[in-house]
Amino acid sequence: MPASITYTVVEMSPEELDEERVVLGGLADAVRDLADASLRTTVSYDDVAEVRAELERLTARLRTEQIPGSFGVSVSTDGAVRGHGNAVVGLRNPIAPPLLVERSEEGRARASFHLGAVYEGPPGVVHGGVVALVLDQILGEAAAAGGSPGMTGTLSLRYEQNTPLGECSVEAWIERTEGVKTIVKGEMRRADGDTTVRAEGIFILPRWAREAIEEHGQRPPRFE
Amino acid sequence: MPASITYTVVEMSPEELDEERVVLGGLADAVRDLADASLRTTVSYDDVAEVRAELERLTARLRTEQIPGSFGVSVSTDGAVRGHGNAVVGLRNPIAPPLLVERSEEGRARASFHLGAVYEGPPGVVHGGVVALVLDQILGEAAAAGGSPGMTGTLSLRYEQNTPLGECSVEAWIERTEGVKTIVKGEMRRADGDTTVRAEGIFILPRWAREAIEEHGQRPPRFE
Numbered sequence: 001m002p003a004s005i006t007y008t009v010v011e012m013s014p015e016e017l018d019e020e021r022v023v024l025g026g027l028a029d030a031v032r033d034l035a036d037a038s039l040r041t042t043v044s045y046d047d048v049a050e051v052r053a054e055l056e057r058l059t060a061r062l063r064t065e066q067i068p069g070s071f072g073v074s075v076s077t078d079g080a081v082r083g084h085g086n087a088v089v090g091l092r093n094p095i096a097p098p099l100l101v102e103r104s105e106e107g108r109a110r111a112s113f114h115l116g117a118v119y120e121g122p123p124g125v126v127h128g129g130v131v132a133l134v135l136d137q138i139l140g141e142a143a144a145a146g147g148s149p150g151m152t153g154t155l156s157l158r159y160e161q162n163t164p165l166g167e168c169s170v171e172a173w174i175e176r177t178e179g180v181k182t183i184v185k186g187e188m189r190r191a192d193g194d195t196t197v198r199a200e201g202i203f204i205l206p207r208w209a210r211e212a213i214e215e216h217g218q219r220p221p222r223f224e
Numbered sequence: 225m226p227a228s229i230t231y232t233v234v235e236m237s238p239e240e241l242d243e244e245r246v247v248l249g250g251l252a253d254a255v256r257d258l259a260d261a262s263l264r265t266t267v268s269y270d271d272v273a274e275v276r277a278e279l280e281r282l283t284a285r286l287r288t289e290q291i292p293g294s295f296g297v298s299v300s301t302d303g304a305v306r307g308h309g310n311a312v313v314g315l316r317n318p319i320a321p322p323l324l325v326e327r328s329e330e331g332r333a334r335a336s337f338h339l340g341a342v343y344e345g346p347p348g349v350v351h352g353g354v355v356a357l358v359l360d361q362i363l364g365e366a367a368a369a370g371g372s373p374g375m376t377g378t379l380s381l382r383y384e385q386n387t388p389l390g391e392c393s394v395e396a397w398i399e400r401t402e403g404v405k406t407i408v409k410g411e412m413r414r415a416d417g418d419t420t421v422r423a424e425g426i427f428i429l430p431r432w433a434r435e436a437i438e439e440h441g442q443r444p445p446r447f448e
Contacts, residue, residue, distance in 0.1 A: 023272050040287075059257050162375075
């Protein structure tokens, strides 16, 4: 993997992106359900060994044609950028819950989602690092929603109480902007709406985005 | 999922835990490889649909017998606690890389691991939230290694440069302890050893652990 980062672009029409959402998003959904089942199963070790052998066969079948490295982002012909491989919101990424983010132009983002057994830390509780993972993403989404997409510069989290596994939600909003820095606050909430963790972050417009803006003479791409 | 947290205990012998590691850890490995393949595949949509149908059948087979809720922790008869379901170190958890953590009794923990395409944020780069996820875990491991296991109270991260996907490592150490609070620092490092992200956290001995200590009249369990 190179140390320098390239901004990979794959041109797709909105229709092609929709088809990807249904077919390959459906595959990711199936792998998510399998991950939960493989963690919780108590079938016999013989059954487990047979399932494993079948999974290895199916993996080999998927690998007969594949992109050489990581996923990158897809840019549709209408200019929208979709991070379908993203570890939090990527509908093609089986480790992403995935979050379906609602955004408003004044720099606010929110999402409701379910965190099951694979996101556990202490018994029955969402892993503290998983809370950080989703908060980092939603704070970045708020920055982007307000027209200031950026990469995480700092992130500070205060854990006020446990977040039980199950239904959860996050919300974030821009506090203020200072040049290439956007200061964002956000919260994790449990099913009854109580705040469990508070976050504050500084997001910085990265060089590749600044270069893309200069090259294409336009504002940062919308991330969807 | 109940709002109150129970400290689930499953008694297993060291031999049973080793067998779980091989058989069910192997299943999780197969699901990890499948997750990577399903994200990167470019086979035809017909092939994808067939693979999906087979995955759903295998998932149903694993679900014929399963634990009812989340995984919890396993306590072996030698008193060691293993979080095989943990989202970062759980060898049975397909979303965990998983980290194999080395610990020293003076409160230091480290791990080297590989982060592939499913951990991506920006193109070619580890998701900032994934960095937070692994740092939260390794800081907690350092606290536990020093005899002060705890849950995250605060976590502050400073992102100094991108972490390219690929080989990575983390290290954490106890700075000091104040009653039930343990102050821990740590770092994420890229393949060449350069520090990419610095972290500081406060970890707090949780009530369930304090109660378990009072009930069993012993020090906090070793987490392995």
